[in-house]
Amino acid sequence: MKELLHRKWDVIIIGAGLGGGVCGRTLAEAGLSVLFVEKGPATPRRAENNQDCGYEDPFAREMFGCWPRQVEARVNGTTTIGWGAQGVGVGGTSVFYAAAMEQPERHDFEPVQDMPHPTGGWPVGYDEFAPWYARAREIMAVNGEQDPLGDEVSPLARPTPLAPRDEALGQALIKAGLHAYRAHLAIRQLDGCKECIGRKCPRDCKMDGRSAGVMPALATGRAEVLDGAEALALVGDAGSVQHLRVRWHDAEHLLQARAFVLAGGSLSSPRLLLASEAPHWPGGCANSSGLVGRGLMFHINERIAIWPPRGAPPSSPGPLKAYSLRDLYRNGQDRMGLFQSLGLPADYGNILFVLHQRYDTSPLRRLSIGRELLRVPAMIAARVLGDARVFAGIIEDLPDDRNRVLYDPARPDTIIYDYTIADELMARRQRFRRLLKQRLKGLRSLWLNHRPELNIAHPCGTLRFSDDPRRGVLDRDCKAHDLDNLYVADASFMPSSTGVNPGLTIVANALRVGHTLAQRLRASG
Numbered sequence: 001m002k003e004l005l006h007r008k009w010d011v012i013i014i015g016a017g018l019g020g021g022v023c024g025r026t027l028a029e030a031g032l033s034v035l036f037v038e039k040g041p042a043t044p045r046r047a048e049n050n051q052d053c054g055y056e057d058p059f060a061r062e063m064f065g066c067w068p069r070q071v072e073a074r075v076n077g078t079t080t081i082g083w084g085a086q087g088v089g090v091g092g093t094s095v096f097y098a099a100a101m102e103q104p105e106r107h108d109f110e111p112v113q114d115m116p117h118p119t120g121g122w123p124v125g126y127d128e129f130a131p132w133y134a135r136a137r138e139i140m141a142v143n144g145e146q147d148p149l150g151d152e153v154s155p156l157a158r159p160t161p162l163a164p165r166d167e168a169l170g171q172a173l174i175k176a177g178l179h180a181y182r183a184h185l186a187i188r189q190l191d192g193c194k195e196c197i198g199r200k201c202p203r204d205c206k207m208d209g210r211s212a213g214v215m216p217a218l219a220t221g222r223a224e225v226l227d228g229a230e231a232l233a234l235v236g237d238a239g240s241v242q243h244l245r246v247r248w249h250d251a252e253h254l255l256q257a258r259a260f261v262l263a264g265g266s267l268s269s270p271r272l273l274l275a276s277e278a279p280h281w282p283g284g285c286a287n288s289s290g291l292v293g294r295g296l297m298f299h300i301n302e303r304i305a306i307w308p309p310r311g312a313p314p315s316s317p318g319p320l321k322a323y324s325l326r327d328l329y330r331n332g333q334d335r336m337g338l339f340q341s342l343g344l345p346a347d348y349g350n351i352l353f354v355l356h357q358r359y360d361t362s363p364l365r366r367l368s369i370g371r372e373l374l375r376v377p378a379m380i381a382a383r384v385l386g387d388a389r390v391f392a393g394i395i396e397d398l399p400d401d402r403n404r405v406l407y408d409p410a411r412p413d414t415i416i417y418d419y420t421i422a423d424e425l426m427a428r429r430q431r432f433r434r435l436l437k438q439r440l441k442g443l444r445s446l447w448l449n450h451r452p453e454l455n456i457a458h459p460c461g462t463l464r465f466s467d468d469p470r471r472g473v474l475d476r477d478c479k480a481h482d483l484d485n486l487y488v489a490d491a492s493f494m495p496s497s498t499g500v501n502p503g504l505t506i507v508a509n510a511l512r513v514g515h516t517l518a519q520r521l522r523a524s525g
Contacts, residue, residue, distance in 0.1 A: 295461040
C-alpha cells in the first residue's frame with residue numbers, strides 16, 4: 001500500500017465504474033501505469049445482491065455496493081431525500097445495470113434533414129464515433145439483432161433463444177405493425193447464465209465496469225485499485241493538476257500522477273471539481289466557464305405492461321430483456337426515444353420494489369409502517385398483471401443549464417441536485433404516450449405510471465464537451481479546457497442525452513479518451 005500511495009502514476013482514474021474501468025483498461029493495455037481510486041470497499045467477486053439492499057447504515061450499504069448516503073433531490077421546486085441509483089465499489093453502478101448497449105442515431109449527434117439539433121451538434125460527429133461504438137460492442141460482447149429501421153451495426157453476437165411465450169409476444173408486436181428486434185445486451189452467452197438484470201453478477205456473463213474494465217486492466221500487471229478511498233479534492237496550479245487528495249483509513253494522502261481521469265459519474269465528478277476551489281481555481285477546478293455541474297439531464301421513463309396474445313404458451317425460463325423498438329424514436333421533429341423490455345416480469349417482488357421507490361420519495365416516507373403495508377397492493381397488482389412483461393419508453397431529455405448538481409461544503413458526502421421538468425418535455429411526453437397507445441392497439445396493455453418519472457439511473461451532461469470553452473467544460477478529447485492533464489470518462493461529457501440508454505456511449509467515449517490520452521503520454525515519454 002505504501003507503494004500505491006507514494007508512487008507517481010502515469011494515470012490516476014477517480015472511479016472504477018463503467019467509464020473509468022474501460023478507460024483504465026485501455027491505458028493499462030497501452031503500457032501505462034494506472035491507479036483506480038474507488039470510494040467503495042473491495043467486496044467478494046461471488047457477491048450477488050440487488051440494488052435495493054434494504055439497509056440504512058452507510059457501512060452496510062457500501063458492503064453491498066450501494067451508495068451510502070441519501071440523495072437530496074429538488075425536482076420542480078419540491079425537495080425529497082431518498083436513496084439514489086448510484087453504486088460504489090469496483091464496477092460502480094454498472095454491476096447492477098440492465099446491460100443495455102444500444103447505439104444512438106445520427107440525429108442524436110448532429111443536425112439532419114428536417115431535424116435540428118438542440119445544441120447545434122456534438123463536437124465529435126456520428127461517423128467519428130462509429131468505430132468506437134464497434135469496438136465497444138466487441139469488448140462488451142454485445143448480442144442482439146439488427147434494428148430493421150436503422151443502420152446496420154456490428155459486431156453483434158447471436159442472442160439466446162427466447163421462451164415460446166416471449167416469442168409469441170414479439171410476433172404480436174410485429175403483427176401490430178411494430179418493428180421489434182432482439183435488444184442489444186452486454187451479456188456473454190455462458191452456460192448457466194442467469195441474465196443478472198438489476199443485480200450483481202457473480203460470474204463473468206454480464207459485462208460491466210468490473211468484468212470488462214477493471215479486471216482486464218489488473219490482468220496486465222500495470223494497474224492497481226485503491227479501494228475505500230474517498231476523493232476529497234484535486235490539487236494543482238493554474239494550468240495542471242499535480243495531486244489528488246484522498247481520505248483512506250482515516251488519514252489524508254496526496255496521490256501523484258502525470259494525468260488524471262474523472263469517472264465518478266455525472267453526479268459525483270462535478271462535485272469533486274466544485275470541492276477543489278483554490279485561489280487559482282475560483283469557483284472550482286476547471287470551472288472558468290461557470291458550467292461545472294450545469295446541464296444535468298435524465299431520461300423520462302414511461303412504463304407499461306404488455307401481455308402476450310391469448311393462447312400463448314405458459315411462462316418458462318428464458319431471457320426477459322428481450323426486445324427493443326425504434327418505431328417512436330423520433331416523430332417528425334419530436335425527439336422521443338427507445339421503447340424496450342425492462343427485463344422484469346410483472347411479479348410481486350418487482351412491483352414491491354417500484355412501490356418502495358415511490359414511497360421513499362413521498363410525504364409519508366417517515367412512517368416506516370407504511371412501507372410494510374405496501375406488500376398488500378403489490379400482491380394484488382401481481383395477481384392482476386399475471387404473466388405480463390414490463391416495457392419502458394425512454395424519452396430524451398434536453399439540456400438546460402438551470403438544471404444542475406450542487407456542492408455543499410458542510411455536507412461533502414451528500415449528492416444534491418436541482419432539476420425542473422421542462423414544459424416542452426411534459427408536452428412531448430404526452431404525445432409519446434398517446435402515440436404509443438395508438439401503436440399498441442390490439443394488444444392488451446396497462447400503463448404502470450401516470451406521473452412523469454425521472455430515470456435517476458441515467459444522469460448525464462454536467463461536464464459537457466464543446467469546441468467553445470465558453471459553452472463547455474471539456475474539449476473534443478474530453479480534456480478540461482482549463483487544464484493540461486485532466487480528462488473525463490463518464491456520462492457527464494454528453495451535451496445531449498440521446499434517445500437510448502447511455503451505456504454504450506459511455507464505453508465508446510471511454511475507449512476514445514483512453515486511446516487519445518495513451519498516445520499523448522507515450523509521445524511525451
